[in-house]
Amino acid sequence: MYDAGKIIPGIILFLAVFTFPLWSNMGQAVPPPNPELPKTETACVDPREVMKTSHMQLLNEWRDLVVRDGNRRWVGFNGREHIMSLQNNCMSCHSSKVKFCDQCHNYAGVTPYCWDCHIEPKENM
Structure with a gap:
């Protein structure tokens, strides 16, 4: 081999730099989100686990029912009737998008498209 003294260290250096993100954070997990929950759970449309x-499937179903069928009433798991509205129903209890929605969405690495159509709530910082 002609330049084995340069090639082998070059390969080792390349592999070290290329794999650095993998082994530098090994064993370090990102802490789970801690969203600010509303004070009461009686008003929610489904149990917390559901x-x-x-929730995205539920919001998509609501969107279809409201926009396509004109239906705005939803009967929750506890028999209570709710208005199908992200802003007037969900955000009345989960009032802080930053402290509630963004906590989990950032952790999961998702960018929901809710705020493409809806007005983003103003944060009281």
Whole structure:
């Protein structure tokens, strides 16, 4: 081999730089989000476990029912009737987008498109 003295260290240096993001954070997990929850749970449309995993499906279903069918009434799991509205129903309890919505969405690395159509709530900092 002609320049083995330069090639082998070059390969080792390349592999070290290329794999640095993998081994530099090994064993360090990002802490889970800690969203600010509303004081009461009686007004929510579904139980907390269901809302954690399926709120986007629920909001998409609401969007279709309201926009396509003109239906604005939703009967929750507890039999209570709710208005299908992100701003007038959900955000009345979950009033801080930064302290509630963004906590989990940033952790999961998702960018929901809710605020493409809806007006983003003003934060009281």
